[in-house]
Amino acid sequence: MEQARSTIGKPVKTKFEDPESSASSSSEDEEEEEIEEELADVTFGDLQRARSNGSHVVLPKPKEEKKGGRANKNRPMEVSCKKPVSRFREVIQAPKKVVRDPRFESLCGTLNVDGFRKRYDFLFSNELPAEKQDLKKQLKKSKDPEVIEDLKQRISWIDKQLKSDSSKRTEAEILAEHKKKEREKAKQGKQPFFIKKSEIRKKRLVEKYKNLKGSGKLEAFLEQRRKKNATKDHRYMPYRRPDNIE
Incomplete structure (x- = not known):
């Protein structure tokens, strides 16, 4: 009973939290977190140098600016307005044109001269001679000097084409005959001769x-x-x- 009375008679101490102190503690926690984030980028060597000099102030490294990127390749790229725009820049991304020369591309195959002559023989045997005769008739009827000059140039071009074709055809026949003779000699065991x-x-x-x-x-x-x-x-x-x- 005496112990119960003694406890009842004593005043009970209650702790009341001050709102200003709680706010200050939360702000301190935030400052500590910011300092920790800043010091996370600082190297160990910088910390050692700061302690040896007696200065405890360490400046964090400046954060690098993020380069302009894009989420999708079809969207325009974000570029900083502080840098001057170059005169030559790619405004629209267009597919690059690939120029192919059939003479030097393996994708186009190899040229078969004999097959080409056989397929397009009608041009040199029928089409061009007929066109030449038609142009000669127009040349006799026309009186305009400009038209006459154009017709003469066209006729001379046709003559050159026919002349070159006849010479190439003769050379091809000579080469084919020579190859035929050399094949026969090679069958007999003789060494072939290349003309x-x-x-x-x-x-x-x-x-x-x-x-x-x-x-x-x-x-x-x-x-x-x-x-x-x-x-x-x-x-x-x-x-x-x-x-x-x-």
Whole structure:
């Protein structure tokens, strides 16, 4: 009973929290967290140097600016307004055009000269000669000098194409005949001989003269050649000096 009375008579101490003290403690906690975040980027070497110098102030490293990125490649890129925009910049991302040359691309296959001539032989045997005849008829009827000049240029182009095709065809026939003979010799055990381009040209000229002689046009061709060579030589001949020199 005495113990119960003693406890009842004593005043009970109650603790009341001050709102200002609680607010200050929370702000201190936040400051400590910020300091910890700042010191997280500081290296151990910087801390050691600060302690040796006696200065406990350590400046954190400046945070690097985030480079402009984009969530999707089709969206425009974010660029800082502080940096000047270059004059040459890619405004719209367009697919890059790939230019392919069929002469040097393995994707286009290899050129078959014989197959090409067989497929497009109708151009040199039918189309171009017929076009040449039509142009000659137009040339006789037309009176405009500009139209006449265009027609003459077109006719000369067709002549060049037909002439080059005939020479190439003759060279191809000579080469095919030579290969056939060399194959026969190789079967007999002989070493094959590869003909040069100069030899092919010589044989082509011989074939040309034979054809001209057979058709009776050799003399006219030789006369035309002589006139052409004479005009070339005349340009290099010196002028005659005057007899009376004062």
